[in-house]
Amino acid sequence: MYSKAWEKCSASVCCLNFYNEHGVLIDTLSGFKINKSLVTCEQAFYVKGAQKVEIRFVEADATTPKASIRVDYKEFLDDHRVGFTHNQADYAVFNIDFAEFQDIPSLALCERWNYPIGMPVAVLGYNGVGQNLSIKAGIVSSAFSNMQGVRYLQIDALTCYGYSGGPVIDPQTMQVVAIVSRRNTPATKSYNDLMSYIRTNLEELRKIEGKFIFGELDPIQVLIANQNQIKLLASNIYKHTASGASQAVMLDHIITYFNEQAIIENHSLKSTNVEFDVTGIKK
Incomplete structure (x- = not known):
């Protein structure tokens, strides 16, 4: 059939x-x-x-x-x-x-x-x-x-x-x-909500990037990298999960x-x- x-x-x-x-x-x-x-x-x-x-x-x-x-x-x-x-x-x-x-x-x-x-x-x-x-x-x-x-x-x-x-x-x-x-x-709605939260987080973090330096480390850049990693992971899960x-x-x-x-x-x-x-x- x-x-x-x-x-x-x-x-x-x-x-x-x-x-x-x-x-x-x-x-x-x-x-x-x-x-x-x-x-x-x-x-x-x-x-x-x-x-x-x-x-x-x-x-x-x-x-x-x-x-x-x-x-x-x-x-x-x-x-x-x-x-x-x-x-x-x-x-x-x-x-x-x-x-x-x-x-x-x-x-x-x-x-x-x-x-x-x-x-x-x-x-x-x-x-x-x-x-x-x-x-x-x-x-x-x-x-x-x-x-x-x-x-x-x-x-x-x-x-x-x-x-x-x-x-x-x-x-x-x-x-x-x-x-x-x-x-x-509902799964797609949750994914879209998460992407929206990450975009908002990145926008706020970039506003203060470079303002707090500890030695040679900018902790805001670490947080930005972390948000981008979460974004990539969420996208891969969404695309590969049936x-x-x-x-x-x-x-x-x-x-x-x-x-x-x-x-x-x-x-x-x-x-x-x-x-x-x-x-x-x-x-």
Whole structure:
């Protein structure tokens, strides 16, 4: 069942790598192709410090690049973003109607409203550290809504850094039932809080750096080094630790978005196909 899901769906799942001005990889998300669009999580709109973004699909061996492009992050947002920011539904949509991606197959969205607890699912995404595509077997272990009324599935499948934005697949129908949103978990919130505390500590320490010298030692520099070590350790733990209870946003809003786009496109197509006779009167 899961090998079939890999065979049918893996070619449609991509990695989004975000690089800073020095060419250093600062964030990784997963995404998937729907028609001529790329769907991922809303985090793609707000990658702080990103200068370039690479979109990469791989072969069935999980690592060999099949098609990829790299564009300026600003261009990615300004020219290719077609979904709404601050949509509170944790999804992002980008136009990827590029020649490089014409042969990449599209996944299909499932329009079911409810999914039974215990239903088997396949989760596809990229290991942000190893940069390889992988598939995880799991089940729907629970369901809930947040304060904004956005519905989520809780997936009992091990996911790690890089999986956010990847598709949750029904291996019976090969359709997408949800989008991985691991960064909304309590563990991620705790990690973000810790990073905020460390940034504040470093800012305060740098204000008094060099003002207290004992012999040749500046104890403030020692404290700064200590904070940076904690920051590095926390980042490595976050990136290398898999979560066994992932959250995945259900497709209510994304299906509405694509249905509205289809209506607009059909209306536009009908408008351009109106026939006229030689007198200029509409037939």
